Amino acid sequence: MSNVELIEKINELKKEKNAVIVAHNYQNDEVQEVADVIGDSLALSRYCANNDKDVIVFCGVHFMAESAKILSPSKTVLLPEIDAGCPMADMVTADALREEKKKHPGAVVVCYVNSSAEVKAESDICCTSSNAIEVVKSIPEKDILFVPDKNLGSYVAQKVPEKNIILWEGFCITHHRVSLEQVKEIRKIHPDALLLVHPECRKEVWEEADFVGSTKQIIDFAKESGSSKFIIGTEMGVMYKLKKDNPDKSFYLLSQGLVCPNMKKTTLKSVYNALKEMKYEITLDENIRLNAKRALDRMIRIG
Ligand code: 13P
Ligand code: SF4
CATH class of the missing domain: 3.40.50.10800 (NadA-like)
Structure with a gap:
């Protein structure tokens, strides 16, 4: 067909x-x-x-x-x-999280939505890359166990320094392989372009960025920005909407490795x-669904 x-x-x-x-x-x-x-x-x-x-x-x-x-x-x-x-979602299991919670009894568990229903069910609240800072700020407790993305977790830790954020050893294979050297190289080729990156990139990469945000936030930023050239530090699929929304602007993918095979x-x-x-x-098992929903609903209520 x-x-x-x-x-x-x-x-x-x-x-x-x-x-x-x-x-x-x-x-x-x-x-x-x-x-x-x-x-x-x-x-x-x-x-x-x-x-x-x-x-x-x-x-x-x-x-x-x-x-x-x-x-x-x-x-x-x-x-x-x-x-x-999602290989990153597979980097944390409910069993491993239960063990880690025992080591940090007073910590609130914030779980990135890139995780299974079982892991969400073990968590206090979910977050996405677009609301992680607001979610963490909304929590009264100081100690936060943040799973599974250590890159997003360190970004939040830098933006909300009053919290003690305990990181998990998880990462996105696609975003984590982007290096600072690649940033320097592409900056040389397009010196007047703004660098927009997803917080799943390494700390040294997002530290260099002009804007850090979720896929939608990157798309919205490029549309509203007065600039006409952008280096894009997230998965190449976003290029479709970026080019469609902004036919007169130029977009350069930060690395050709920014492809999520899944x-x-x-x-x-x-x-x-x-x-x-x-x-x-x-x-889904109904018990797991209800517990996972509690963590997702708490996030959605934040607005
Ligand atoms: P967004 O929340 O920005 O859509 O990202 C999801 C994701 O899987 C990023 O790799
Ligand atoms: Fe998971 Fe793919 Fe998103 Fe990376 S890009 S977090 S592997 S879905």
Whole structure:
């Protein structure tokens, strides 16, 4: 089937099943083109909690579809590629977190949404890259156990110095491999471009940035900025919206290694198959779901 035919079939199935297609900013261009909603982790979580469709086709990675199911249990949530996981989310397990909590009895556990439902269920509150600073500031206690991303955790620690942030040894393979040398090299080539990076990058990389934010915050910043040239320090999928929103501006990817293979697994064909065969459905243990929801709801209430 050609892409045009696939899009036609996807739209028919969407109506028939009363479905909505949501896509993360890192998805392949063809998937973003067919999506009803595109966004960062926070925007997509919020959207999934408040929509009236029966079926959510989540084009992203496993933890994102799981969050949609935690927030919308009565809906059928489908992840088109069941093997689309997040290696960083796999760097913390509920068992390991329970052990670490014993070592820091008074600490409040803040868990980045890039984590499993089981880990969320063991946490006090969730955060995303767009609200991590506000989430940590909202906590009255001083000691915070921040899991799993040590790079985002150190960014928050620098912005909220009054807190004692205990870091976990987790990181995003895609963002963590960007080096300071690459920053220096590209700065030489484009000296008048602003550097916009995701906080999942190493400390020495985000310290050099002109702006640090989530995928949506980077997209919004580039649109609103008076500058016309930008070096982009996050996964290459954001280039689709950056170029679409700003045809007169120039965008340079900080490193050619900024590709998340898991985000790239979903294609138009997999979206079509997901809707046609209603796969792969996300299911959760109700006890875990309710505990994970408590941590997600506490984050969402922050606004
Ligand atoms: P955002 O919250 O910025 O969408 O990021 C999610 C993610 O997986 C980054 O690697
Ligand atoms: Fe996970 Fe990194 Fe991919 Fe985001 S970019 S989904 S953190 S592996």
